[in-house]
Amino acid sequence: MKNFSILLVCMGNICRSPTAHGVLQHKAAAAGLAGRIRVDSAGTHNYHPGSPPDTRSQAHAVRRGYDLSALRARQIVDADFETHDLILVMDWDNLALVQGQSAQRHHPKIRRLTEFxxxxxxxxxPDPYYGGAQGFESVLDLIEDACDGLLKHVKAQLD
Structure with missing residues (x-):
C-alpha cells in the first residue's frame, strides 16, 4: 500500500506551516488517511527551534477544532528533500529559499500550498505574525481550502 509524505514550510515554522500541518493532519484523519499520509512542517529560518506554534495561531486553530500544541518548530534540512513527496511553501520568498536550498531534481515537488x-x-x-486577529482567521480560511484540494490530489496519487 502506497503512502504519501508532505512537508509544509514557512519562514519560522511558528504560524502558517504549523497551522497547515495541524489542519492537514486533522483532515487526513477525518478522511481515514491518517496512516497513509505523513505530515510534517519546517521553517526556512532557524528563528524558533523547538518552540511551539505562536499562541495566536494555536488559539485561532483551537476555535476551529485543530490542536497544534504538540508541534515544535524546526528548520528544513537536506534530508527533507529526499523523504517528502510534496514540499509546500506558503509564499514566493519561501519558494525561492527552498528551491535555492534543494537540488534541481527536487524542484518539481516544491510548490505553493495555495495552488490547491x-x-x-x-x-x-500571507504571514499573520505582525497583524491582528483577522490575519490568523484569513490564514485558516486559505489553509482549510488548500488542504481540501490537497487531499483530493493526494487521494488520486494513492489510488
Whole structure:
C-alpha cells in the first residue's frame, strides 16, 4: 500500500506551516488517511527551534477544532528533500529559499500550498505574525481550502 509524505514550510515554522500541518493532519484523519499520509512542517529560518506554534495561531486553530500544541518548530534540512513527496511553501520568498536550498531534481515537488485552493484565489498564504486577529482567521480560511484540494490530489496519487 502506497503512502504519501508532505512537508509544509514557512519562514519560522511558528504560524502558517504549523497551522497547515495541524489542519492537514486533522483532515487526513477525518478522511481515514491518517496512516497513509505523513505530515510534517519546517521553517526556512532557524528563528524558533523547538518552540511551539505562536499562541495566536494555536488559539485561532483551537476555535476551529485543530490542536497544534504538540508541534515544535524546526528548520528544513537536506534530508527533507529526499523523504517528502510534496514540499509546500506558503509564499514566493519561501519558494525561492527552498528551491535555492534543494537540488534541481527536487524542484518539481516544491510548490505553493495555495495552488490547491478550490474556493479562494490567492497566490500565497500571507504571514499573520505582525497583524491582528483577522490575519490568523484569513490564514485558516486559505489553509482549510488548500488542504481540501490537497487531499483530493493526494487521494488520486494513492489510488
Amino acid at each position: 485552493c478550490e474556493r479562494h484565489n490567492s497566490a500565497v498564504v
